[in-house]
Amino acid sequence: MASITLNHVAKHFGPKVAIADIDLKVEDGEFLVLLGPSGCGKSTLLRMLAGLETVTSGEIHVGGKRVDQLPPSARDMAFVFQSYALYPHMTVRRNIAFPLIMRQFKWWFHIPLIGGLAKRRIENSPAVRDLVEKTARTLSLTDMLDRYPRTLSGGQRQRVALGRAMVRQPEVFLMDEPLSNLDAKLRSAMRAEITRLHGRVGGTFVYVTHDQVEAMTMGTRIALMRDGVIQQFGTPREIYTAPANTYVARFIGTPPMNLIEAALEPGALRIGHVALPFAKAPAGGEAGQGGVILGIRPNALTVSPAAGEQAGVGQAGLFGTVSLVEHVGAESVIAVKLSDGTTAHEEEGAVPGEIMVTVQGYSELKPGDPVTLGADLSEAVLFSRETGRRI
Structure with missing residues (x-):
């Protein structure tokens, strides 16, 4: 042996x-x-x-x-x-x-x-x-x-x-x-x-x-x-x-997991002015209601052209502006600058206010286009703001 x-x-x-x-x-x-x-x-x-x-x-x-x-x-x-x-x-x-x-x-x-x-x-x-x-x-x-x-x-x-x-x-x-x-x-x-x-x-x-x-x-x-x-x-x-902490979340994955500052509320997760339905209970005991870091992979996000250029404050999703588009073979990687809500900027490699989205095929979006983001929160992971550990 x-x-x-x-x-x-x-x-x-x-x-x-x-x-x-x-x-x-x-x-x-x-x-x-x-x-x-x-x-x-x-x-x-x-x-x-x-x-x-x-x-x-x-x-x-x-x-x-x-x-x-x-x-x-x-x-x-x-x-x-x-x-x-x-x-x-x-x-x-x-x-x-x-x-x-x-x-x-x-x-x-x-x-x-x-x-x-x-x-x-x-x-x-x-x-x-x-x-x-x-x-x-x-x-x-x-x-x-x-x-x-x-x-x-x-x-x-x-x-x-x-x-x-x-x-x-x-x-x-x-x-x-x-x-x-x-x-x-x-x-x-x-x-x-x-x-x-x-x-x-x-x-x-x-x-x-x-x-x-x-x-x-x-x-x-x-x-x-x-x-x-x-x-x-x-x-x-x-x-x-299920990364153990924010360091693992940012190290594994290309592009890496997005880390977004959020607040946990009854039945919802609030990012800036937007409240997204969220029923997943934290796995650990570090956080009840309050400030958390939302971790979500780029492929769990969707992106669509926004109806207008007003800052989105509704319940449907997050509003932002395309800052970069990379076409990588069978998929496109899109960087979106959020108009409200900020990525966890203390993590090395994260750009404040910017999150990454991957979509299949060749995206027609261009830098400067206003977009609305949707999120599949069933794949989300929550981290403690104080320790960075998964909760």
Whole structure:
């Protein structure tokens, strides 16, 4: 069993707290994604799992065995780096076989002639050769085994790096932003490749990325981090539909969730002068009636041309003016500046008074057009104004 358990794990670099008291349980065979912006601690956490960073406090268990005091070589984990880290003077075959060669390392391998012959003998042994060729077939690298890394494309090099990890048949695969050096088309193809690889070889995958698309499409569960603290741990669907706080709401989704200052009233939600029927009771005990932050996804809003240019104060919806229209393939993204009601401007990336709407197809609206917005509040989420947590 390759389950991973972190008990009160922390990492300090002098006075700097990189990881703050994390508890986490990853089940055997899961694909966990550590997601967050640069500097949030996700790569540090991965390196502590691998043994490349020491743990300041806490314990790490893999398969029920404590490993935080073991050297990296004794943890039965394979690490795929962001920069491929292939040996340029070795063929693809030797790069993939190298972990198996080093598994039988002897001190006299350092002697140039004798060590070279010994390594070649291990590489050409039936067991190693069969395992390398099986791994190459899995990753469609069979025709490249005798080529050198400099002759390969970025995607092919990344597959070689994956092969070098796979050939060890480890219990845990650790991947540190392995697709960040690839272009958009290759990233999409490699996302699918890694997902299929997880399905074929099993094992527990821990994958670090700052790309929410990778996290949402690949992970069975996501740990979203900020400043060394896990903000939410759950399935992609849970994090998307029920964000734990306003930070998660703004981080997940493209465009991100709209955050609008509102007031909760009996049977209604008031935004500025507009009262919208609202029957959903808060899930927590932080708010009764009073000020809240309404979170609503862009696809839960509708937009239509306004009958006139007077500020809307009725019950039908919100009035605003189009400030930006982006046509993105099968849908259009429309930014609307509200004439009444303000987005929760304290959240990074939110424009005061502006909300985003996505509509199917090519929208004929233009900047400056007056519009009325409707909202499906059955998909709304409420957050506390004081703490930012979901209520």
